[in-house]
Amino acid sequence: MKSMPGATPARFDNARAAVTRDAYIITCEHGGNEVPAAYAPLFVGHEALLPAHRGWDAGALALAQQLATACDAPLFAATTTRLLIDLNRSIGHRQLHSEATRALPLATRRGIQTQYYRPHRDAIESEVACLVASGRRVVHVASHSFTPELGGVVRRADVAWLYDPRRAGERALASQWLAALKHRRPDLKLRRNYPYEGKGDGLTAWLRKRHSEAVYVGVELEVNQRFVTAGGAAWTTLCADTVAALQSLKTASHTVHGTPQG
Numbered sequence: 001m002k003s004m005p006g007a008t009p010a011r012f013d014n015a016r017a018a019v020t021r022d023a024y025i026i027t028c029e030h031g032g033n034e035v036p037a038a039y040a041p042l043f044v045g046h047e048a049l050l051p052a053h054r055g056w057d058a059g060a061l062a063l064a065q066q067l068a069t070a071c072d073a074p075l076f077a078a079t080t081t082r083l084l085i086d087l088n089r090s091i092g093h094r095q096l097h098s099e100a101t102r103a104l105p106l107a108t109r110r111g112i113q114t115q116y117y118r119p120h121r122d123a124i125e126s127e128v129a130c131l132v133a134s135g136r137r138v139v140h141v142a143s144h145s146f147t148p149e150l151g152g153v154v155r156r157a158d159v160a161w162l163y164d165p166r167r168a169g170e171r172a173l174a175s176q177w178l179a180a181l182k183h184r185r186p187d188l189k190l191r192r193n194y195p196y197e198g199k200g201d202g203l204t205a206w207l208r209k210r211h212s213e214a215v216y217v218g219v220e221l222e223v224n225q226r227f228v229t230a231g232g233a234a235w236t237t238l239c240a241d242t243v244a245a246l247q248s249l250k251t252a253s254h255t256v257h258g259t260p261q262g
């Protein structure tokens with residue numbers, strides 16, 4: 001922020017800091033299914049996986065962009081297929097690499113980590129650390145989407161929020177965002193910690209280990225890909241309503257602060 005001649009910057013900054021203590025960041029770990037040319041031969045025989053849910057989270061990047069614009073928040077997005085390396089898994093996790101890359105020599109896998117994993121993760125980790133160091137509470141929304149059916153089981157949710165139920169701020173954000181969307185769209189099936197548990201391995205779990213719940217709130221937004229497939233108004237209104245629901249909370253940002261329970 002630039003100081004104005006004749007203003008009293010210190011007092012103004014203090015007042016503003018109190019109002020804007022929450023700093024939003026939006027991320028998208030599975031935003032595309034691009035295969036870097038150097039690694040294209042690895043995907044011979046795995047081509048069918050790339051356009052499917054294994055290859056990427058269809059729709060997640062478009063929604064992330066809308067969230068970032070609406071929240072005036074920075075967006076950190078990756079568009080390389082998760083089959084090369086999964087940016088939402090920790091180094092050493094058995095699902096970090098897929099069947100297309102798991103058997104590669106260690107040096108090659110490390111090269112993939114350096115080129116395609118570290119830039120995304122490091123940028124987010126340092127942004128969160130900087131914001132926390134400057135006294136802000138980070139509200140991190142990671143945009144994802146899930147396949148409507150997996151292994152013959154139909155997922156009974158349209159939009160879901162994954163979070164660590166032990167963290168009051170995350171419970172509050174998920175519950176209030178869900179309620180705000182339910183108010184706009186009573187027709188939608190909205191769920192929490194479904195179809196996965198929010199406390200499992202992932203970027204938000206990684207950041208929770210580094211920052212207390214007082215300064216870090218991390219929630220994964222999960223949208224059913226059936227809306228992306230349907231396209232048209234079904235998809236655009238789902239995005240618009242989901243974004244507007246978050247904006248309504250952000251406007252009344254104090255409501256996102258949860259009360260820790262014993």
Ligand SMILES: [Zn+2]
Pocket residue numbers: 029030057088143144145
């Ligand atoms: Zn995802």
